Amino acid sequence: MSSRTIRALALATAALVASTAMAACGSQEEDTKTAAEAAAGNAPEASTLKLGYFPNITHAPALVGVNKKLYEEKLGSGTKLETKTFNAGPNAIEALLSGAIDATYIGPNPAINGWSKSKGEALKIIAGSTSGGAGLVVKEGINSPADLKGKKIATPQLGNTQDVALRAWLKQNGLNADTSGGGDVSVLPQDNATAIQAFTQGTIDGAWVPEPNYSKLIIEQKAKVLVDEKTLWPNQEFVTTHLIVSQKFLKEYPGTVKKLVEGHIASVEYIKANDAEAQKAANAQLEDLTSKPLKDEILKAAFANLKFTYDPIASSLYTSAKHAEDVGLLDPVDLKGIYDLTLLNELLKAKGLPAVSDAAA
Missing domain, CATH: 3.40.190.10 (Periplasmic binding protein-like II)
Structure with a gap:
């Protein structure tokens, strides 16, 4: 390789390093500027x-x-x-x-x-x-986790917050429920209006639901509380x-x-x-x-x-x-x-x- 070529490569490399450093510096300055604007109340706002x-x-x-x-x-x-x-x-x-x-x-x-x-x-x-504001309400005669075996319990949606809470609670109490409605307890995800109607008609035995359906089932359908979810959490907060x-x-x-x-x-x-x-x-x-x-x-x-x-x-x-x-x-x-x-x-x-x-x- 000729000395002329080596010098050309060196200059190109130096230019690349310099441009990269400038870009990095510009990015850091941008971040610093944005942080300063946010602190000063001048951060960008959407229309x-x-x-x-x-x-x-x-x-x-x-x-x-x-x-x-x-x-x-x-x-x-x-x-x-x-x-x-x-x-x-x-x-x-x-x-x-x-x-x-x-x-x-x-x-x-x-x-x-x-x-x-x-x-x-x-x-x-x-x-x-x-x-x-969520929990498991059931019909009369169900007084413990063991009483749920063979029963049908509704949740708002498969994988939603209350559905997960019910399945985890069942597992902790030695009961299983699969995602197809099988197992010791049949968990049946359905919208809240359908769940209330199903409880009224007796086609489900209970539901793990959030407010206001939790209170609706208690007040209007005389459901009993088996689990008030807040009692399962530290400081009763979740x-x-x-x-x-x-x-x-x-x-x-x-x-x-x-x-x-x-x-x-x-x-x-x-x-x-x-x-x-x-x-x-x-x-x-x-x-x-x-x-x-x-x-x-x-x-x-x-x-x-x-x-x-x-x-x-x-x-x-x-x-x-x-x-x-x-x-x-x-x-x-x-x-x-x-x-x-x-x-x-x-x-x-x-x-x-x-x-x-x-x-x-």
């Missing part, structure tokens, strides 16, 4: 925020926040709020994955499945929302609903996400300070969405059985994932990084409130 939630009382912070226009108040005139409702977690996750929505209120197991399906790239949990956001949207518009979390905190605080008015607002939103408001007695019972909180109760999420693995409904998944509570804790600190944790225990 539209597409928010999902369910027409269900376990999503009361969303119902109240939308009804009372608390999100719009925090977002300001620069960002338009568009809402979309879902009846099942998997549908909401698909919408998030496709970009049809930017954020959504959702249960823990669909969030875990979305994280697993996307290999940890689709979403982040950014706040808690609701704890409690995540029922939390708020997740698309990682892409969070990265592009951290300013908008921060304002979404502000609206969420405002909604939770409104519910805590105005129980009766919050119940009315949630029910009005349910009526607007479904034309079927809850009866006052059921609404009051459901609210009393739920705790609304921005704490995601992270330890219960990790336990739920383990339960899903144990009953064969989830492949082993690494949940490290599923939470990003940075904006939530920043806002809580500004209010003089304690930070919340994403720890597994």
Whole structure:
């Protein structure tokens, strides 16, 4: 190789190294700039925020926040709020994955499945929302786990949060249930309206359901409580609903996400300070969405059985994932990084409130 060629190669290599260093430097400067903007409240904001939630009382912070226009108040005139409702977690996750929505209120197991399906790239949990409000109600004559052998029990959907809870509880009590309705106990996933009708007709013996169907079955159908799920958890707290956001949207518009979390905190605080008015607002939103408001007695019972909180109760999420693995409904998944509570804790600190944790225990 000639000395001229060697010199040319050396110059080319030097140029490549220099350009790579400049690119890296530029990337670091960009990240630093974005972080500084976020801290100063100047982070990029979206012209539209597409928010999902369910027409269900376990999503009361969303119902109240939308009804009372608390999100719009925090977002300001620069960002338009568009809402979309879902009846099942998997549908909401698909919408998030496709970009049809930017954020959504959702249960823990669909969030875990979305994280697993996307290999940890689709979403982040950014706040808690609701704890409690689920359990197993049964007909008279069933007084223990052993009495369930040969019985039919409904859940809202195969692999959903309550379905996993039931199957894990059965296994812990020496009973098995397969995904085809066989085993010691026949677990029959079906929508909540069908489950209530089936219990009324006597074609099922019980159901593990969330509010308000839990209270509906107790009050209207005289079902008895065999398991109040909160009694199975430390401090009687477990995540029922939390708020997740698309990682892409969070990265592009951290300013908008921060304002979404502000609206969420405002909604939770409104519910805590105005129980009766919050119940009315949630029910009005349910009526607007479904034309079927809850009866006052059921609404009051459901609210009393739920705790609304921005704490995601992270330890219960990790336990739920383990339960899903144990009953064969989830492949082993690494949940490290599923939470990003940075904006939530920043806002809580500004209010003089304690930070919340994403720890597994």
